[in-house]
Amino acid sequence: MPVGLRDRIAAELTAVIHGGDLKLERYAGPPGDPGLFGIAPGDPVWRVHGQATGMLTGGFAALMLQSLHPLAMAGVDDHSDFRADPVGRLNGTVRFITTTTFGSSAAAREVIDLVRLIHTRVHGTTPDGRPYRADDPDLLTWVHTAEVRSFLAGHQSYAPRALRLTPAECDAYYRQVAPVAEALGAREVPRSSREVERYLARMRPGLRVTPAASDALLFLRRFGRTRQERLVVRPLMNASVGLLPDWARAELGIHRPAAVRSCWDLPVATAVGRTLEWGLGPSRIQAAARGRLAGARQG
Template sequence: MAAEWQCAGDREVLVGLRARISDELKATVHGGDLKLERYEGPAGDRGLLGIAPGDPAWRVHGHPTGMLTGGFAALMLQSLHPLAMAGVQQHSDFRSDPVGRLIGTARFVTTTTFGSLPAAYEAIDLVRRIHTRVNGTAPDGRAYSAADPELLTWVHTAEVSSFLAGHQAYAPRRARLTPAECDAYYRQVAPVAEALGAEKVPGSVREVERYLDGIRPRLCATPAALDSVRFLRGFGRTGRERLVVGVLMNASVGLLPDWARTELGMHRPEAVRRCWDRPRATLVGRTLEWARGPSEILAAAQRRTASPPVDE
């Protein structure tokens, strides 16, 4: 009897722990409200990307650990463009409200990937309106605008290449994308950037590599970029949150291209990245996935895409 009570007590502790972690994760990433109405209908709507469960974009954007580590890597990589960084420094509220900024970004990615076509266009229209107000002069004297097609292409390419790197590093080996599927991923996510106003968006691994090689001479770690990375590495409202962010940030360093790590002054040995950072991030990621359970967003989107369209 005592053993049964002990087992029941252990289960109760685990259930409570899982609920606390799940609630905190939902609050931090989604603001506590998943807004499932964006994903549940209309029946048969395949969304902006025109894809379905099992397609590369769903698999990459549906893997939490890859997206968290890839997201941090994307922020660091994007900071190397002086004009993009000037826009963030002069217009973003990421310092005063970093969680709000994370929630906005997460909602945009999930809505444009898994949401219905009307929900995706609503999210894109909102971002386009915001971009019209984000313009100014960078510290080096150059004018910038968040609506600049070239800048939009940079932000998109840095983001999705980091997401893909995170997925390939942290998804189970059997779930990782083949070379052909990696090319398909870039093609599938390009419409989001194009709808925002980007032009000449890379649509394959080779095109992304060529694009990054071509833009490298224009990238550098400005004081603002280095300061933003320091802010990210120390972010956290609680000790537990700072611990998780620290683990994920260290792991994200390993996703960056060698030249980006060098530019940012991140001289973390490969052995440390491979034997210490990656296993710890994998453990943290699996814990978060266990706490979250099956994704309600993906389940709603799967029901929508699998349902026959309603005849008008």
């Protein structure tokens, strides 16, 4: 493919995913800073959160799974500006994940403190009269667990086979991401694949599709400001359906046959994802983080 096309893809993706400015200073210094959670190149978290296709498909799956919690969905419906500014909402989420994964200690604390502050302002009452607040520890655990379970599922489906995690590394991934959730105020955060599945099983009786969740799902399926964006998002969104647990697809009313998911959605999303990854090229964020971490060895 021509170099000009690669440049255009990179510019468009950087604008949509990161808001245009990567803010590399969050990742590049100070030299030797290990980051708030001590995550390093080669760690499961670094590998999962650094794989674009898995994160994009996993991100869509996370939003669908999270929407099944009536209290979580009420908070999003009442307070989020995702309908008016979906790209801005995406930028904020990506900024939090990349900074807590690859950023310096100070940068990670800054984004965590900001999210904690925002959470104090998000509270209200569901249509059936139940109070909710975004800083509720149990609600934070739900949002975190649904998110990281989806990210890992995306990685295991769309990363090159040689880069996928072993069962032991999957457990290590959950252990490494748990402190991020706890820093936000979550409690009793699952720390292994078995604990995650047991947690989801315990949560299932309280999960259901609300009108707000149905509306959000419809919005996601139409995500994209332009025809070009929608052409890219649609196969990734379709593929994300395959990352959901069977019971979640059924609860959401998504009827997409297994043959379609495996024989069409998976290869098409893989091709789209590889093209996007080619356009992005080597991650400048990860390169900056590696340079910062290398300062410790040089010192």
